[in-house]
Amino acid sequence: MKSTRPNLVEDIRAGLGFYTRLPVAPTPLDGGALARALWTGPLVGVLVGGFGAAAYGVAAALGLSPWLAAALAVGAALVITGGLHEDGLADTMDGFGGGMTPERKLAIMRDSRIGTYGVSALVLVLVLRVGALASLADAALVLSALVAAHAASRAALPAFMTWVPPARTDGLSAAAGRPSGASAIAAMVLGVIALGFGLGPERGAVAFMLVGSAGMAMAWLCRRQIGGQTGDVLGALQQVGEILVLITAAAECPLCP
Numbered sequence: 001m002k003s004t005r006p007n008l009v010e011d012i013r014a015g016l017g018f019y020t021r022l023p024v025a026p027t028p029l030d031g032g033a034l035a036r037a038l039w040t041g042p043l044v045g046v047l048v049g050g051f052g053a054a055a056y057g058v059a060a061a062l063g064l065s066p067w068l069a070a071a072l073a074v075g076a077a078l079v080i081t082g083g084l085h086e087d088g089l090a091d092t093m094d095g096f097g098g099g100m101t102p103e104r105k106l107a108i109m110r111d112s113r114i115g116t117y118g119v120s121a122l123v124l125v126l127v128l129r130v131g132a133l134a135s136l137a138d139a140a141l142v143l144s145a146l147v148a149a150h151a152a153s154r155a156a157l158p159a160f161m162t163w164v165p166p167a168r169t170d171g172l173s174a175a176a177g178r179p180s181g182a183s184a185i186a187a188m189v190l191g192v193i194a195l196g197f198g199l200g201p202e203r204g205a206v207a208f209m210l211v212g213s214a215g216m217a218m219a220w221l222c223r224r225q226i227g228g229q230t231g232d233v234l235g236a237l238q239q240v241g242e243i244l245v246l247i248t249a250a251a252e253c254p255l256c257p
Contacts, residue, residue, distance in 0.1 A: 015040030019154070020048065021082045035176040038161070039183040041154030042190035049146035052077040056146075057139040070133035073142060074126060077150070085242075088235015089125065090118030095226070102226045106167060109232050125239050132246035145249035148198025152207065153241030155191025156215050157234050158184040164219045167228030199249055207248040211241045 014037035016024045055076035059069035078086065091109045097117035099105030108115075136142050158179040166173045195204035215237060222233045 011037040012040050012043065015044050016047075019044040019084065020080050022080070032177075035179050036183070038158045038176070038179050039186040039190075041157055041187055042151040042194055045150030045152070045154045046147050046194065048077050048080055049148070049150035050143070051080050052146045052150075053139070053143035056133065056142045060139050066134040066137040067130065070130045070142070073133055073146065074129050077146075085235035085238040086122055086125070088232040089239045090114050090122050091232040092230075092236040093117040093121040095232070096221070102167075105226050106230070109226075109230060125243060128243050129246055132243070132250040135250040141249070144198040145246055148194050148204070148207070148249065149242045149245035151194035151198075152191040152211055152245050153238045155187045155194070156211055156237060156241055158187045160215055160219065160229065160234065160237060164222060164229040167222070167226040167230050167233075173229060173231045173234065195245070199245070203248055207245045210244040210248060214240045214244060 010033075013024045014033045016022050018034055018037065019041060052073040056069045056073035059072045060066075064072075091111075091114075094111075094115040094117045095105040095107075095109035098115055099108050133142055133145065136145060161173065161176070162178045162181065162184050165178075192204070192208060195207050198204070199207055218233065218237050218240070219229075222229050226233075
């Protein structure tokens with residue numbers, strides 16, 4: 001009989017297969033495998049952040065400006081993830097902004113076409129990410145910031161899924177179901193560790209509070225707009241969390257030494 005115990009290697013393969021374009025897991029993943037693997041999001045985030053930082057380092061070594069290097073770093077992360085979370089952000093903004101009823105909002109979010117709200121959101125998040133990285137202007141700082149941002153922003157997703165019910169009876173989020181409490185805690189611990197090592201204890205604490213506040217705000221908003229969360233909402237939350245960590249890394253303020 002096949003064992004139902006957690007398998008570290010299988011979970012990591014499933015996490016890589018879901019969060020990235022790397023051909024390491026069966027496609028599509030079944031909901032149960034995905035739910036079990038969501039705790040690996042921060043680990044995958046370390047890989048994605050490192051990939052982006054490598055692109056920045058190569059660009060900087062070639063003498064490119066911090067803005068060009070930062071744009072290439074963001075582009076490298078987009079390549080390895082296939083724009084998974086950016087797509088969710090665009091769909092969420094189109095649905096929340098363009099629909100008058102929860103049913104209409106969900107229908108718009110499922111539509112593969114992109115509208116004005118979605119385009120505007122994508123432009124904004126790309127500019128903010130590139131700008132934050134460019135202001136760091138140092139390959140080592142970019143590496144620590146990207147790893148922290150990609151890890152911590154994915155760490156929040158399992159807890160959000162356990163807190164906010166699915167808005168649909170079908171779809172990716174509904175199929176995955178609610179992750180276990182142990183999975184949510186494991187992801188959160190990994191995210192906190194990434195913030196502490198990547199930003200230091202003070203900035204890490206600030207980033208943790210900002211990401212947590214964003215999660216609470218998103219929980220209120222998606223309940224009000226569509227009655228729960230979807231895969232698109234999770235993508236939007238990841239994007240917001242990533243930006244907040246990068247801005248914290250780049251900020252100059254008394255609370256962020």
